[in-house]
Amino acid sequence: MCEINSKKKKPISIQDQIEQVMNEEFEKMIVESGNDPLLKLIREGKIDSLTLEQIKAHLKGETNG
Amino acid sequence: MDNIHFDMIKVRGYRGRNFTLKMNPPGEHTVFVMDGNTGKTTVIELLRWCFGYPANEAKGKFNHMWIIPAHVLDESKTGPQICEITIHFKATDNQGNQHFYQFKRVTEGESDFNNKPTTDRISKIYDTLEIDHGKRKFENEQAYAFLNAQFRFNECVDYFCFDGEKAREVMQLSSNSEKIADLLLLVNQRATHPRIEEYKQKLNGLRARVLQEANAKITDHALKISIGKLNAKIVDLARLETELGNISSDIAVCSLAQKQLREKAKEVQDKITAAKATALVKRSEYEVKKNNATTKIGETRNSIYAEILDWVSTDTIPTINQIKTVIKEKGKLPEPYRKDLVQNCIRNKRCEICGRPLDKQSEERIKKLERQVAPHNVHVFLSSDFSVNPSTFDSGEQYNIIKKLINEYNLFDNRIKNIKLSAEDALLISQKETLDQQILDLNTKISDLQRDETDRKEWKAQLKREIQELEEKNAALKENKIILDKIKESITVVETAGEKIKSKTIDIIGNVISENVTSILGPKFTAKISETEGLMLGENGFYSRERGGYSGRLILSYCFAEAMTLIDPIIVDTPSGNIGGQREQLARHLCANHKQIILMCLPTEIQNFAPIVSPSTIEIENQE
Numbered sequence: 001m002c003e004i005n006s007k008k009k010k011p012i013s014i015q016d017q018i019e020q021v022m023n024e025e026f027e028k029m030i031v032e033s034g035n036d037p038l039l040k041l042i043r044e045g046k047i048d049s050l051t052l053e054q055i056k057a058h059l060k061g062e063t064n065g
Numbered sequence: 066m067d068n069i070h071f072d073m074i075k076v077r078g079y080r081g082r083n084f085t086l087k088m089n090p091p092g093e094h095t096v097f098v099m100d101g102n103t104g105k106t107t108v109i110e111l112l113r114w115c116f117g118y119p120a121n122e123a124k125g126k127f128n129h130m131w132i133i134p135a136h137v138l139d140e141s142k143t144g145p146q147i148c149e150i151t152i153h154f155k156a157t158d159n160q161g162n163q164h165f166y167q168f169k170r171v172t173e174g175e176s177d178f179n180n181k182p183t184t185d186r187i188s189k190i191y192d193t194l195e196i197d198h199g200k201r202k203f204e205n206e207q208a209y210a211f212l213n214a215q216f217r218f219n220e221c222v223d224y225f226c227f228d229g230e231k232a233r234e235v236m237q238l239s240s241n242s243e244k245i246a247d248l249l250l251l252v253n254q255r256a257t258h259p260r261i262e263e264y265k266q267k268l269n270g271l272r273a274r275v276l277q278e279a280n281a282k283i284t285d286h287a288l289k290i291s292i293g294k295l296n297a298k299i300v301d302l303a304r305l306e307t308e309l310g311n312i313s314s315d316i317a318v319c320s321l322a323q324k325q326l327r328e329k330a331k332e333v334q335d336k337i338t339a340a341k342a343t344a345l346v347k348r349s350e351y352e353v354k355k356n357n358a359t360t361k362i363g364e365t366r367n368s369i370y371a372e373i374l375d376w377v378s379t380d381t382i383p384t385i386n387q388i389k390t391v392i393k394e395k396g397k398l399p400e401p402y403r404k405d406l407v408q409n410c411i412r413n414k415r416c417e418i419c420g421r422p423l424d425k426q427s428e429e430r431i432k433k434l435e436r437q438v439a440p441h442n443v444h445v446f447l448s449s450d451f452s453v454n455p456s457t458f459d460s461g462e463q464y465n466i467i468k469k470l471i472n473e474y475n476l477f478d479n480r481i482k483n484i485k486l487s488a489e490d491a492l493l494i495s496q497k498e499t500l501d502q503q504i505l506d507l508n509t510k511i512s513d514l515q516r517d518e519t520d521r522k523e524w525k526a527q528l529k530r531e532i533q534e535l536e537e538k539n540a541a542l543k544e545n546k547i548i549l550d551k552i553k554e555s556i557t558v559v560e561t562a563g564e565k566i567k568s569k570t571i572d573i574i575g576n577v578i579s580e581n582v583t584s585i586l587g588p589k590f591t592a593k594i595s596e597t598e599g600l601m602l603g604e605n606g607f608y609s610r611e612r613g614g615y616s617g618r619l620i621l622s623y624c625f626a627e628a629m630t631l632i633d634p635i636i637v638d639t640p641s642g643n644i645g646g647q648r649e650q651l652a653r654h655l656c657a658n659h660k661q662i663i664l665m666c667l668p669t670e671i672q673n674f675a676p677i678v679s680p681s682t683i684e685i686e687n688q689e
Contacts, residue, residue, distance in 0.1 A: 026261065
C-alpha cells in the first residue's frame with residue numbers, strides 16, 4: 001500500500017489521495033500568502049458563526065494590530 | 066458526487082452481439098472471464114464513445130482498436146436495425162443521498178457496404194439519462210452535460226476505462242521527449258482544487274449576509290432595488306466564473322484532442338505517402354515492363370513485315386501451283402487452242418457455243434481471238450512448278466512470341482490498375498478524411514469556445530465594475546464597507562493561490578504515481594514527472610525513459626491512468642496481460658486503492674490475479 005494510505009491506516013482512493021495532498025498544499029499557500037484575516041476565519045471555521053459586527057471588529061483589530 | 070458504483074453494462078445489437086455485464090454489489094469487486102472476441106475491448110470502447118461524445122456529435126466517433134471511425138451496426142443484417150448500450154450506476158450526493166442512474170444510447174440505422182467511411186448508415190443516435198427510476202430525465206446533449214457536470218466522465222473516461230491501447234499511448238507519451246508538453250497538459254488538466262471553490266463560496270456567503278442585513282435595515286425603496294440589483298449581479302458573477310472555468314477547461318481538452326488528432330492524421334498521411342511511394346515504385350516498375358512488352362511486340366511485328374515476302378511465298382507455293390494448273394487446264398487460255406471452233410463461228414456467222422448470231426463487233430472480236438495465241442514463255446510458266454528459295458522464318462513461332470508479349474502487357478496493365486484501387490490505401494485515405502473532419506470540427510468548437518470566453522471575460526469585467534459602483538453608491542452598505550472591501554482582497558488571494566498551485570500539481574501527481582509504482586514493483590522502483598523529461602521510471606534512484614522493461618512501463622502506465630482519472634471505479638480490459646511476475650502485487654494494489662474494480666480477464670489471467678480481486682469470477686459468453 002502506498003505511503004499516504006499507510007498514514008491514514010485505511011484504504012482511500014487515489015483520487016482522494018490527490019485531493020488531500022492538493023488541499024494541504026493549497027492551505028499552506030493560503031497561510032503563506034500573508035495571513036488574510038477573512039481567510040483565517042474561514043480556516044478556523046468561524047466565519048458563519050460570527051456576526052457582521054464581530055467580523056468587522058476582527059478585521060479592524062487585524063488592521064490595527 | 067461520491068461512491069460511484071457501476072451496476073450493469075448491457076449491450077444489444079452491437080455488430081450482431083448481445084451481452085450483459087452485471088457487477089457485484091457495492092463493497093465487492095467484479096472479475097469477468099471473457100475469452101477472445103467476446104467484447105472486452107468493445108465494452109471499453111463503447112463506454113468511451115457514450116461518455117466521451119454527446120448524441121449530436123457521436124456519429125462517426127466510435128473507434129474500434131486501430132479503425133477510426135468504426136461501425137457499430139451488424140454488417141450481416143439488411144434493413145433497419147438498432148444498437149443499444151445501457152449503463153446502470155449509482156452515486157451519493159453531497160448530502161449523503163444515494164441516486165440511481167440509467168444511461169442509454171440507442172443508435173438507429175442500417176448497414177450499407179457502399180457507405181463511407183464506415184458501413185453504418187446511421188439515421189439517429191439518441192441518449193437518455195434517467196435518475197432515480199424516472200424521477201428526473203435528461204436527453205441527448207442535456208444528458209451529456211449533466212454527466213460531465215456531476216461526474217466529469219468526459220474528462221477521464223479514457224483512464225477509468227483502461228486497456229492496452231491506452232497503456233501503449235501513455236508509454237509513447239512518456240517516452241517521447243516531443244510529447245512531454247502534452248503529458249504535462251494532461252496532468253494539469255486533471256488537477257482539481259475544490260478548496261478554492263469552498264473558500265470562494267464562504268466569501269460570497271459573507272457578502273450575501275452583508276447585503277441581506279443592509280436590505281433588512283433600509284426603508285428607501287430605491288436602495289432596496291439597488292441591493293436587489295447588486296445581489297443579482299453577484300449571482301451572475303459567480304455563475305460566469307464557473308462557466309469561464311468550464312470553458313477554459315474545455316478549450317484545453319479540445320486543443321489537446323486536436324493536437325493528438327493532428328499527430329494521428331500526420332501518421333496516416335505518412336503511411337499514405339509511403340504507400341503512394343511504394344505504389345509509385347511498383348507502378349513505374351510495371352510501366353517499364355509494360356513498355357518493354359510494347360517495344361518487343363513492335364520489334365517482332367517489324368521482323369514479320371521485313372520477311373513477309375519469304376514467309377508469305379513459302380506458305381502460298383502449293384496454292385500458286387494449283388492456280389497455274391487450273392489456268393492451264395480450265396482457264397481462259399485453253400491449250401490446245403481451238404482453231405476449228407473459231408473458224409466455224411466466222412464461217413456460219415453464229416456462235417458455235419451459245420447459238421446466237423454474230424454481229425459485226427462480235428465477229429471482229431472472234432477474229433482477234435483466232436489470232437490470240439498464248440506466248441511460249443506463258444506455256445512454259447504454266448507447265449512448270451512455281452518455287453522459291455526455302456525460308457527459315459517461322460511465322461508460327463513469331464505468333465507465339467507476340468501472344469506471350471500481349472499477355473505480359475495485359476498482366477502489368479492490370480497490376481497498375483490494382484495499385485490504384487488498393488483496399489488498404491482506400492482505408493487509409495478514408496481514415497485521413499475522417500481525422501481531417503474531426504480536426505475541423507474541433508477547430509470550430511475551439512473557435513466557438515474562445516469567442517464565448519472572450520464574451521464572458523468582457524461581461525465579467527463589466528459586472529465587476531457595476532458591482533463596485535452599486536456598492537459605493539448604496540449608503541446602506543457603507544457601515545459594512547470594510548467587510549466588502551476585504552472580501553475582494555481575500556478572493557484575489559484565493560485566486561492567486563489557485564494559480565500558484567498549478568505549478569505544484571505536477572509534483573503532487575508525480576509523487577502519488579511514484580508511491581503507487583513502489584507499492585506494485587517494490588521499494589527499488591519509483592517514478593517522477595518533470596517538465597524537461599516527462600514521466601520516468603526509476604530503479605535505485607536512477608531514472609530513464611526505458612527503465613523497467615515492458616512490464617515495468619506498463620505498471621507505470623497503470624499508475625498514471627489511476628492518477629489521471631477523476632472517479633474511483635476502474636474498468637480494465639485484459640488487466641494482467643503483459644504484467645508478468647507482478648500480477649499478485651498489481652491485484653493487491655488495485656484492491657487497496659479502489660472501491661470498485663471491474664476486470665475483464667482472459668481465461669489465462671485468472672491465476673495469481675483474479676481471485677485476489679474477487680473470489681468468484683463470472684464467465685461471459687456472447688448471445689447472437
